[in-house]
Amino acid sequence: MDAKNKLLNKIRQYYFSLVDANLYLDSHPTCKEGLAYFKKYKDLYEEAKEEYEKKYAPLDFLSGIKDDKWAWASEPWPWEGSEN
């Protein structure tokens, strides 16, 4: 796995931790451990996402501009299997 996909996989793992924690916190909104877990992965996710988008390609439309071009539409789409 190349560096780009390694980083993308990390982002995917961090974000998945957030998705799962989101569902848990919906029914356990005051769980201290759950809240700390969410905070931890939110920081890791944001840091990794920023690094990826700076180096490679946008992951959401808000980061769509790269090198003064609209990179959102031109980069490959995730179902094509070019990732990982």
Add this chain to the structure above:
Amino acid sequence: MWEYKKRLEYPVKIKNPNPALAKVIISQLGGPDGELGASMRYLNQRYVAPCNQVKAILSDIGTEELAHMEIVSAILYQLTKGLSIKEIKESGFDTYFVDHTTGIYPQAASGTPFSALTFQSTGDPIADLTEDLAAEQKARLTYDNILRLADDPDVRDPIKFLRAREIVHFQRFGEGLRMVQDQLDAKNFYAFNPSFDL
């Protein structure tokens, strides 16, 4: 509203196309217990949920199901990429191919197109959440059946992820149902619609 993230929730990278397997797995896109129906069920049911936490559970699981639709569609796309006409005929994929070529269309493995008749939005949260619990079990057992039919580890890996999520969703809906029931008292337990009668 929604915002698209340009990546799969779980990676899909399939080396060997297999149209016969795609014909089976398509049920988890548009079949009776597939991801499209799951998402539409929860996202339509959520509006009249009687408390904010249950609105959150329905919104957030309904959103995750959209990501699961995309994973199943990526599996179908990659299983049917670069096929020859000979492979299409011999695999039995020809009956799908004639209508859709290799486009992704939500239908059951039997060929029945996706139908909103596969789910309900009753306006009664106890009825809806009980359906949601059953829906998660039915999706889980469909993935179990797919795992009985699929040998390719590239396919089995994302299917196992999707199966595991159904179990988590079942747990969360169970907690949602308990929240709704905890707000009822002994007199109206089960006998009233807490979104309409109270």
